[in-house]
Amino acid sequence: MDFKQQVVDALVKVLPEEITEEQITKLIEKPKTSDLGDYAFPTFILAKTMHKAPNMIAEDLVGKIETADFEKVVNTGAYINFFLDKKEFSNNVLHEVLTKKNEYGNADEGKGRNVPIDMSSPNIAKPMSMGHLRSTVIGNSIAKIIKKLNYQPVKINHLGDWGTQFGKLIVGYKMWGSEEEVEADPINNLLKYYVRFHKEAEEKPELDDEARAWFKKMEDGDKEALDLWSWFKELSLKEFQTIYDRLDVQFDHFTGESFYNDKMDAIVDTLEEKGLLKESRGAEIVDLSEYDLSPALIKKTDGATLYITRDLAAAKYRKDTFDFVKSLYVVGSEQAEHFTKLKIVLKKMGYDWADDIVYIPFGLITTGGKKLSTRKGNVILLDNVLNDAVDLAKKQIEEKNPDLKNKDAVAEAVGVGAVVFHDLKNDRRDSFDFNLEEVVRFEGETGPYVQYTNARALSILRKAGAVDYNVDDLAVTDEEAWDTIKLLQDFPNVVDRAASEYEPSVVAKYVLKLAKSFNQYYAHSKILAEDEGLKARLALVKSVSIVLQMSLALLGVKAPEEM
Numbered sequence: 001m002d003f004k005q006q007v008v009d010a011l012v013k014v015l016p017e018e019i020t021e022e023q024i025t026k027l028i029e030k031p032k033t034s035d036l037g038d039y040a041f042p043t044f045i046l047a048k049t050m051h052k053a054p055n056m057i058a059e060d061l062v063g064k065i066e067t068a069d070f071e072k073v074v075n076t077g078a079y080i081n082f083f084l085d086k087k088e089f090s091n092n093v094l095h096e097v098l099t100k101k102n103e104y105g106n107a108d109e110g111k112g113r114n115v116p117i118d119m120s121s122p123n124i125a126k127p128m129s130m131g132h133l134r135s136t137v138i139g140n141s142i143a144k145i146i147k148k149l150n151y152q153p154v155k156i157n158h159l160g161d162w163g164t165q166f167g168k169l170i171v172g173y174k175m176w177g178s179e180e181e182v183e184a185d186p187i188n189n190l191l192k193y194y195v196r197f198h199k200e201a202e203e204k205p206e207l208d209d210e211a212r213a214w215f216k217k218m219e220d221g222d223k224e225a226l227d228l229w230s231w232f233k234e235l236s237l238k239e240f241q242t243i244y245d246r247l248d249v250q251f252d253h254f255t256g257e258s259f260y261n262d263k264m265d266a267i268v269d270t271l272e273e274k275g276l277l278k279e280s281r282g283a284e285i286v287d288l289s290e291y292d293l294s295p296a297l298i299k300k301t302d303g304a305t306l307y308i309t310r311d312l313a314a315a316k317y318r319k320d321t322f323d324f325v326k327s328l329y330v331v332g333s334e335q336a337e338h339f340t341k342l343k344i345v346l347k348k349m350g351y352d353w354a355d356d357i358v359y360i361p362f363g364l365i366t367t368g369g370k371k372l373s374t375r376k377g378n379v380i381l382l383d384n385v386l387n388d389a390v391d392l393a394k395k396q397i398e399e400k401n402p403d404l405k406n407k408d409a410v411a412e413a414v415g416v417g418a419v420v421f422h423d424l425k426n427d428r429r430d431s432f433d434f435n436l437e438e439v440v441r442f443e444g445e446t447g448p449y450v451q452y453t454n455a456r457a458l459s460i461l462r463k464a465g466a467v468d469y470n471v472d473d474l475a476v477t478d479e480e481a482w483d484t485i486k487l488l489q490d491f492p493n494v495v496d497r498a499a500s501e502y503e504p505s506v507v508a509k510y511v512l513k514l515a516k517s518f519n520q521y522y523a524h525s526k527i528l529a530e531d532e533g534l535k536a537r538l539a540l541v542k543s544v545s546i547v548l549q550m551s552l553a554l555l556g557v558k559a560p561e562e563m
């Protein structure tokens with residue numbers, strides 16, 4: 001049932017004809033507090049046509065509006081305030097949630113439409129950074145959100161598995177490494193060689209020439225170079241996989257940069273045909289000065305290709321393969337210029353679908369206000385972060401619920417969930433500081449708080465035993481329940497908004513509100529009291545747990561039954 005439409009219908013009947021239904025729909029507001037009703041209509045724009053002061057207009061109109069559908073309709077200054085019929089509203093919403101269950105909020109707009117999502121995309125032979133974690137969890141959540149609208153997400157891990165850095169790594173490994181050392185602790189040791197390479201190359205620039213030569217060998221198909229590279233890659237992927245498993249994130253494709261090696265010639269040819277390539281000091285570039293941008297570097301002097309060359313090939317490949325409606329890239333905001341250039345070059349090549357490429361930037365994670373950099377070796381290791389979060393979660397569970405069964409599994413769900421939730425609750429463009437104690441708290445705006453609320457709802461339902469909700473009257477009329485019921489009704493809009501803004505924080509903020517309002521309700525009412533309202537109250541609790549779990553699932557956070 002569309003309650004807003006009820007308000008629109010009531011207004012259409014009493015407003016002058018020149019105000020269209022569409023205008024009315026746009027003008028309707030949701031008051032901040034319930035004492036001003038559930039919907040409000042401002043009458044200011046009528047002043048001209050009706051030659052009256054807005055508050056007079058509001059007063060007149062209230063007398064004319066049919067009130068049968070509402071609890072009441074009143075005027076406050078220039079506004080007309082509509083109070084919904086709580087009984088009907090509650091009955092309607094709870095029935096809808098309980099019949100649709102996990103399909104509540106689903107829509108069909110994306111049917112048959114592919115949406116590739118470039119996400120995670122860490123660099124081989126380096127630790128996965130907090131930035132890659134952000135890309136992973138934001139991308140994963142967006143995939144789940146758009147899937148609810150029946151889009152077909154295609155999750156692509158565009159691994160950084162090609163480029164001059166592998167030349168550096170080979171040089172470093174050959175000078176300072178050994179097979180045993182690498183096998184023992186692959187990523188840390190490879191990182192060690194890489195960091196040392198950068199340090200020593202400051203004094204010995206010839207190392208850089210050597211590294212370039214090794215990368216060139218890779219591009220030319222040299223066996224020794226490629227064997228080392230694929231060994232590094234295999235070891236790195238194994239370590240990344242442990243993190244993906246903990247996060248419960250799966251990919252449809254692990255097509256990294258190297259996948260496009262045989263697809264770049266075609267790109268370079270097209271650039272040439274269209275007269276876009278220019279030579280500049282031996283390198284091949286696309287000039288972008290008309291956009292006030294530095295040129296897009298397509299090939300270096302030695303013929304080596306670059307990051308953007310591979311992204312051009314990848315973009316085209318995705319269009320050819322998936323015929324996407326949108327192609328998403330979840331990548332840190334420091335790469336904004338890269339994606340601006342990518343789209344411009346594709347457009348210049350004559351690919352109008354470049355407009356369907358959506359760059360989804362996100363802000364940095366800092367610790368103690370400091371930015372983290374791999375080159376200098378001061379990264380936080382993601383696995384350690386997750387371990388620490390799980391330890392903290394375990395401590396709190398021991399205190400709160402020492403008898404809990406499968407404590408370790410719950411602690412894993414709570415600790416990892418806390419990190420993921422924290423990452424998603426802020427607008428993705430915002431940078432934020434990472435403080436573990438904050439993240440894993442059971443109170444406040446955290447993942448564990450939402451998980452705890454859901455566990456509380458489930459425990460009430462366990463106490464109540466089996467209930468048949470298939471009854472006509474599920475009206476909860478307690479004043480304290482009203483906000484919760486309205487939030488439940490809002491869920492489909494929340495999913496919609498999160499999808500259209502590619503913004504998981506819309507869901508995270510919503511679920512925090514729902515948890516908070518439910519806890520307030522719980523504190524103020526005797527849910528399990530044996531009276532005639534019991535069934536409806538349990539239906540409310542059940543609906544809340546369904547929507548809490550669905551929201552957490554959309555964020556990629558687990559919902560333990562007990563904690």
Ligand code: ARG
Nearest residue numbers: 118121122123158159160331
């Ligand atoms: N590997 C890159 C990095 O860590 C991110 C790749 C993003 N995706 C892309 N298609 N460029 O910075």
